[in-house]
Amino acid sequence: MYSLSFSTLMPTNANAMKIYYLHSNQQFLGPYSLDEVRCQSIKEEDLIWKDGTADWVPASALEEFACMFKPAKYLPNLVNEYNGRKSGSFLGRFLGL
Numbered sequence: 001m002y003s004l005s006f007s008t009l010m011p012t013n014a015n016a017m018k019i020y021y022l023h024s025n026q027q028f029l030g031p032y033s034l035d036e037v038r039c040q041s042i043k044e045e046d047l048i049w050k051d052g053t054a055d056w057v058p059a060s061a062l063e064e065f066a067c068m069f070k071p072a073k074y075l076p077n078l079v080n081e082y083n084g085r086k087s088g089s090f091l092g093r094f095l096g097l
Contacts (some may be wrong), residue, residue, distance in 0.1 A: 018032055045059075045060075
């Protein structure tokens with residue numbers, strides 16, 4: 001005989017909980033988990049509702065999705081550092097840069 005407790009039915013990973021709803025292309029979609037929403041091709045202006053928000057908000061306004069629309073702050077520094085060092089570094093010489 002098997003026993004099943006309530007705790008085994010609940011996702012242990014918060015990202016797996018289906019708490020997000022989307023309003024995109026005139027359609028209401030969901031519920032989705034955080035990971036499922038991140039796999040969607042959503043736009044900044046697509047509206048998302050989750051438990052705890054007073055109303056539908058643009059995807060770019062939620063912290064967990066903002067990174068999908070705004071480039072990392074440090075990316076230009078990495079590019080400049082790479083461009084400045086590529087010819088003088090071992091890797092740059094090795095790759096013929």
